[in-house]
Amino acid sequence: MGYHRIRGELLKLGIRVSATTVRTILLRDGLDPAPRWGSPTWTEFLRSQAESVIATDFFTVETISLQRLYVLFVIELGSRRVHLAGCTANPTGAWVTQQARQFAWTLQERRASFRFLIRDRDSKFSRDFDAVFASEGIEIIKTPVRAPKANAFAERFVRTARAECLDWLLIVNRRHLERVLRVFVDHYNSHRPHRSLNLGPPEPSPRRLHALRPPTAPIERRDRLGGLIHEYNLAA
Numbered sequence: 001m002g003y004h005r006i007r008g009e010l011l012k013l014g015i016r017v018s019a020t021t022v023r024t025i026l027l028r029d030g031l032d033p034a035p036r037w038g039s040p041t042w043t044e045f046l047r048s049q050a051e052s053v054i055a056t057d058f059f060t061v062e063t064i065s066l067q068r069l070y071v072l073f074v075i076e077l078g079s080r081r082v083h084l085a086g087c088t089a090n091p092t093g094a095w096v097t098q099q100a101r102q103f104a105w106t107l108q109e110r111r112a113s114f115r116f117l118i119r120d121r122d123s124k125f126s127r128d129f130d131a132v133f134a135s136e137g138i139e140i141i142k143t144p145v146r147a148p149k150a151n152a153f154a155e156r157f158v159r160t161a162r163a164e165c166l167d168w169l170l171i172v173n174r175r176h177l178e179r180v181l182r183v184f185v186d187h188y189n190s191h192r193p194h195r196s197l198n199l200g201p202p203e204p205s206p207r208r209l210h211a212l213r214p215p216t217a218p219i220e221r222r223d224r225l226g227g228l229i230h231e232y233n234l235a236a
Contacts, residue, residue, distance in 0.1 A: 006026075055151050057154040069171070070089070084182060089174065093126035097126060116138065119151070164184075184225070
């Protein structure tokens with residue numbers, strides 16, 4: 001509360017003093033008016049609301065025939081869980097909206113309580129797309145133009161998917177890409193350690209949660225995508 005606000009409160013009580021007098025008294029006693037309250041920074045907002053925020057974005061993959069495929073995905077900021085929405089060579093507004101509907105149905109089944117969806121200003125995200133999430137009580141937050149850092153969680157997943165999977169494979173066609181991404185997303189959600197989650201995966205399997213075995217217990221390795229990805233578990 002500033003000096004003039006304090007003076008106004010005093011006037012309501014019949015006490016007439018100047019703002020300068022109020023300032024002098026406060027400074028004499030080592031007191032300052034409360035700091036001005038501003039809007040939280042983007043980082044502060046994400047940290048405080050992470051459990052209720054999801055983000056979506058596209059990334060592209062080139063096939064061996066130089067066909068460009070578009071991948072649409074959604075990531076939960078709190079848990080880092082990724083949902084693969086779909087792949088297509090022609091991401092029209094109608095196609096994107098249909099993927100949004102299918103994802104919204106999964107939210108109803110899970111009874112998830114998301115309040116915000118972060119997306120960029122790509123024209124592929126139409127009004128119908130926004131309306132799908134608005135019907136679920138989710139507010140759309142658009143990132144500034146040419147500001148990928150505003151959707152940093154989604155961008156980080158894309159970087160991980162490329163560095164740990166896509167950069168090491170030759171993609172034949174859309175069906176091949178979908179199979180590869182399904183395997184990688186399953187690995188990302190249920191096995192891959194995440195530093196932000198204390199080196200745990202977004203969705204650890206019950207077997208991993210209750211696997212309390214001696215350090216000498218045998219370990220089994222599961223190779224996926226032809227050995228590109230290794231998953232380790234305690235042997236049954």
